[in-house]
Amino acid sequence: MSERRPFHRQQARRWWAHKPYLAYTVRELSGVAVALYGAILLAGLICLWRGPEAYADFQRILRSDGAFAVHLVLLAAVLWHVVTWFQILPKTMPKLILGGRQVPQRQVTAIALLVAMVCSAALLVVVVAIGAMS
Amino acid sequence: MSDTTVSSNVPAKTVQLRVLRYRPASDREPAFVNYRVAYSDDMSVLQALQSIKDTQDGSLSFRWSCRMAVCGSCGMMINGEPKLACNTFVRDLAPNTVIIEPLQNFPIERDLVVTVGDFVKKIESIYPYIIPKAPKPIEDGAYLQTPAQMASYESFSDCINCMLCYAACPQFGVNPDFIGPGAMAMLQRYNGDSRDGGRQFRLDQIHGEDGVWSCTAVGICSEVCPKQVDPANAVNQNKTNSALDFFLHYLQPRSQP
Numbered sequence: 481m482s483e484r485r486p487f488h489r490q491q492a493r494r495w496w497a498h499k500p501y502l503a504y505t506v507r508e509l510s511g512v513a514v515a516l517y518g519a520i521l522l523a524g525l526i527c528l529w530r531g532p533e534a535y536a537d538f539q540r541i542l543r544s545d546g547a548f549a550v551h552l553v554l555l556a557a558v559l560w561h562v563v564t565w566f567q568i569l570p571k572t573m574p575k576l577i578l579g580g581r582q583v584p585q586r587q588v589t590a591i592a593l594l595v596a597m598v599c600s601a602a603l604l605v606v607v608v609a610i611g612a613m614s
Numbered sequence: 615m616s617d618t619t620v621s622s623n624v625p626a627k628t629v630q631l632r633v634l635r636y637r638p639a640s641d642r643e644p645a646f647v648n649y650r651v652a653y654s655d656d657m658s659v660l661q662a663l664q665s666i667k668d669t670q671d672g673s674l675s676f677r678w679s680c681r682m683a684v685c686g687s688c689g690m691m692i693n694g695e696p697k698l699a700c701n702t703f704v705r706d707l708a709p710n711t712v713i714i715e716p717l718q719n720f721p722i723e724r725d726l727v728v729t730v731g732d733f734v735k736k737i738e739s740i741y742p743y744i745i746p747k748a749p750k751p752i753e754d755g756a757y758l759q760t761p762a763q764m765a766s767y768e769s770f771s772d773c774i775n776c777m778l779c780y781a782a783c784p785q786f787g788v789n790p791d792f793i794g795p796g797a798m799a800m801l802q803r804y805n806g807d808s809r810d811g812g813r814q815f816r817l818d819q820i821h822g823e824d825g826v827w828s829c830t831a832v833g834i835c836s837e838v839c840p841k842q843v844d845p846a847n848a849v850n851q852n853k854t855n856s857a858l859d860f861f862l863h864y865l866q867p868r869s870q871p
Contacts, residue, residue, distance in 0.1 A: 485638035486721035486729050491787035501784060504832045568831055572850040574806075575769075580762040582769075 507564040513557030566592045626652035629708040631662055633674070634715040636722050644722060647671075648711075653704040659712065660688050660699035663726075676726035683840055686776030690726050691715040696781035696838045717781040719790070732790065733777055736797040739819050744804060745812030757809045767806030770799045770848055772841040779835035779845045785828045792828035793820060795835035795845030802848035805855075817852075817859045826853050 492498070496505045527538035541547055569592055570576075570585035577583070628650050636644035649666045660678055667674045679685040681700045688699040693713050704712070720728035750757075779795035786792050801820065805813045820826045829849045836846040 483639045484723070486723055487636055487638070487644060488721050489644070489718070491719060491784065495784045495787065500834050500837070501832060504830075504834075508830075568833070568850075571831065571833060571836070571844075571846045572854065574851050575766050575847070577762045577765050580760070580765060582765055 503564075507561070507568075510557045510561035510564070513554045514561055517554055517558060562596060563593065566596065626654070627708065628652050629662070629704055630711040631659075631666065632711050632713045633663075633666075633726070634713075635674070635725050636716075637673070638724055644716075646713075651704075653708065655703075655705045657704045658700050659692055659697075659702045659704060659707075659714065662704055662712075663699060663714070674726075675724045684774060686774030689717050689776040689778050689781065691718055691781065696778035698776060698778070698840050701840060717777055719781055719783065719787045720777070728777075730777070733775070733780065733794075733796065736793050737775070737800055739793075740797055740801040740804075740816050741812050741819075742800050742804065744807060744810045745815065746809070747811030759808055763808040766808075767803050769843055770803035770806065773799045773803070773843045773845075774841055776840065778838045778840065782834040782838040784832060785830060789823065789828050791824040793825055795829075795849055798826065798852060799843050799845040799848040802852065805852075814859075817855060820852060821856055821860065826850075826856050829853070 495501055524535075524538050527534040566589045570588040573588075575582050576588060631649045631651055632646050633649065634644050635641070635647045649670055651662045651665050653662060658681070660676075660681055663674065663676055664678075667676075676688065676690070676699070678688040678700065680687070683698050683701040686698070689696060690699055691697075691714070692699065692702050693707065694715075696717060699714075714726065716722045716726045716728045720730070720733075723729055773796060775796060777796060779799075780786050783792075783795060786794050798820070801816050804810050805816055826849055829846075831846065831850055833846045835849075836844045839845060
């Protein structure tokens with residue numbers, strides 16, 4: 481009656497493809513888009529270093545419809561990565577205590593997201609301004 | 615009062631419970647068994663299981679104690695989600711069949727009862743008690759703490775060791791030696807306490823893959839927690855602490871405990 485024979489159940493092999501883990505999987509995959517963006521930027525820098533002709537080729541490729549479509553998809557994925565990254569942010573830091581009370585995690589996410597948007601907009605303005613002046 | 619009389623004459627609503635059963639002495643592997651139970655609007659899944667045990671099959675095994683979400687004994691998978699059976703209500707799940715399984719990621723001892731030995735060892739390994747910074751005689755009075763100092767660890771002390779977070783953690787499913795969310799919440803409860811001086815002992819327990827570094831911030835542990843302990847926060851803020859401690863130990867050789 482009291483025989484002990486613990487049964488080990490295996491976790492589903494494709495756990496990452498099912499709810500509630502699918503959101504996590506998409507978040508992690510969207511990080512690949514950030515790497516691809518970096519790779520495109522790096523390719524541009526290498527073309528710039530190799531000379532005006534190579535750089536003109538790089539610009540021509542960027543103007544193609546295919547490149548435009550890829551960039552739309554990458555932009556969407558990177559924006560999703562930004563939002564979900566800041567949702568994780570409050571999990572990675574100690575509780576923020578102000579005036580003896582904890583600042584809600586949602587508020588931390590909202591403020592960080594706002595700062596990121598303002599910084600990105602400022603950077604865009606600077607780049608456009610420099611482009612217009614040169 | 616007349617309402618009560620009327621409703622008691624109405625035939626009781628029933629719901630089907632599909633329970634994963636495993637009797638180690640006779641079963642090769644777990645198998646589902648269906649039961650039909652009459653339920654009222656205030657009936658929890660735990661009460662439904664108790665009604666099966668009382669009236670249909672006395673051999674059905676499950677853990678429970680307080681039946682009010684304080685003891686953490688009745689954790690199980692209900693329709694695939696880790697839940698406390700005592701604060702999950704049949705009315706929210708009926709008329710569909712309710713699928714009940716033992717907690718995911720743990721070995722099954724019998725029916726809905728899982729092995730908790732490893733989890734208890736993990737809790738023990740992180741020194742789950744206050745280690746004073748220096749000896750303090752009683753004559754010197756009580757330790758004082760401001761509300762802000764208390765707020766920095768208080769929610770982590772709400773953990774009831776129900777292990778739902780472990781059942782929700784796919785990384786614990788992959789690596790059973792991963793210290794896991796619950797034990798890390800307990801660790802942070804003490805490391806975050808201004809009266810405690812045992813931080814270094816605990817940090818020494820959480821380096822490496824079996825420490826915090828198996829975590830990939832999936833975050834479902836915090837979502838299933840019935841006490842809003844936020845174990846994902848406990849694990850992830852200690853990745854920073856573990857990394858800092860790794861680099862600092864090169865700079866300042868530390869004395870042996």
